[in-house]
Amino acid sequence: MSPRLSGQVALITGECDALCLSLARSLLQEGAQVALAGSDGRGGSAAEAIGVRWYALDLRDHEASRAVIGNVVDQLGGIDVWLHHASPPDGASAAAGLDDICNCAQVVGENMKSRGAGRVIFLATVAGLFAPAGQALRNSQEAGLYMLTKSLAVDWAPLGLRVNAIARGVVQDAANPPDDHLLERIPLGRAARAQEMVEAALFLADDRESSFVTGEVLRVDGGWTAYHLFHPFDDAF
Numbered sequence: 001m002s003p004r005l006s007g008q009v010a011l012i013t014g015e016c017d018a019l020c021l022s023l024a025r026s027l028l029q030e031g032a033q034v035a036l037a038g039s040d041g042r043g044g045s046a047a048e049a050i051g052v053r054w055y056a057l058d059l060r061d062h063e064a065s066r067a068v069i070g071n072v073v074d075q076l077g078g079i080d081v082w083l084h085h086a087s088p089p090d091g092a093s094a095a096a097g098l099d100d101i102c103n104c105a106q107v108v109g110e111n112m113k114s115r116g117a118g119r120v121i122f123l124a125t126v127a128g129l130f131a132p133a134g135q136a137l138r139n140s141q142e143a144g145l146y147m148l149t150k151s152l153a154v155d156w157a158p159l160g161l162r163v164n165a166i167a168r169g170v171v172q173d174a175a176n177p178p179d180d181h182l183l184e185r186i187p188l189g190r191a192a193r194a195q196e197m198v199e200a201a202l203f204l205a206d207d208r209e210s211s212f213v214t215g216e217v218l219r220v221d222g223g224w225t226a227y228h229l230f231h232p233f234d235d236a237f
Contacts, residue, residue: 003031004206009076011069013037013057013104014085014123016046019171019194023083023123024052026198027205032081035072059100069107078115081205082108086124086145098144105152113159121204122149122165123197126221129167142167146217153215162214164204168197169221187223196220 010027012020016038027034028051036047037057047054053076057068073079084101105120112118127135128142146165153163170178170191178191200220204210219225 003029004202004208005081006031008032008080009035009072009078010081010083010205011035011037011072011079011108012083012085013059017085018173019197020085021046021050022194022198023085023201025050026195026202027081028052030202033076035076037068037072059104060097062100062103065100065104066107069104069111073111079108079111079118081119081121082112083121083123083201083205086122086142098141098148101145102148105148109152109156109161112161113156116160117207118161119205119207120149120152120161120163121201122146122163123201124165124167126167126169126219126225129217129219129225149217150215157214162204162210164210164213164215165217166197166200166204167217167219167221167225168192169219169224171197185224185227186221187227190222192220192222 005027008031010032012024012034014020016036020036024034024036024047033053035053035055037055039056039058044054044056055068055072057065059065069079084104108120109118122145124142124145127139128146131139146167149163149165156163169186170182172191172193183189183191197220200218204213204218
């Protein structure tokens with residue numbers, strides 16, 4: 001079977017971390033030209049080291065966002081897949097708000113709609129599906145992102161575009177391993193491997209595999225949100 005994204009262009013925006021770079025590598029392996037746009041200056045060297053084009057981008061600057069996306073379109077010929085990796089808004093973070101993501105979606109969508117095809121994937125966490133204590137801003141922003149997913153999917157479906165999201169659970173991180181108490185809440189009993197998130201994204205990006213999937217928030221969480229998330233709830237049943 002030929003590479004899933006042969007000859008296509010994929011744009012990744014948002015947080016440039018290890019998971020983001022894994023996504024970029026896999027998209028390259030599947031035949032796509034890949035552009036990575038983010039505000040982390042360290043991401044540029046990491047992106048270029050794996051053969052990905054790097055663009056400095058702060059989504060909060062709407063005019064600059066339009067200019068950067070325009071450059072991607074001009075230099076690579078269009079955008080077939082846009083994957084936005086949402087970073088948690090934790091005080092000092094430069095994470096984009098929902099208005100900033102909507103602005104970016106409008107610009108990317110204009111290019112996709114002009115060609116009658118495109119896939120949008122928002123990557124966030126399960127915090128948008130329930131309400132962990134002490135994370136009001138993050139919970140609200142991610143819940144809004146999931147509603148944006150559904151709304152754009154409805155509006156853009158007649159134009160040939162598909163819009164989906166991934167709600168990731170706990171992902172393995174050697175530097176910050178999850179504690180056993182957290183893993184006890186996950187029915188599969190472990191954290192996800194980064195590659196499992198990558199495969200979910202590739203599935204949604206591939207028109208051969210997910211051509212009839214749009215408006216979906218795909219939970220890749222080991223059953224976490226299917227289970228009662230807080231142990232005191234167990235005693236009520």
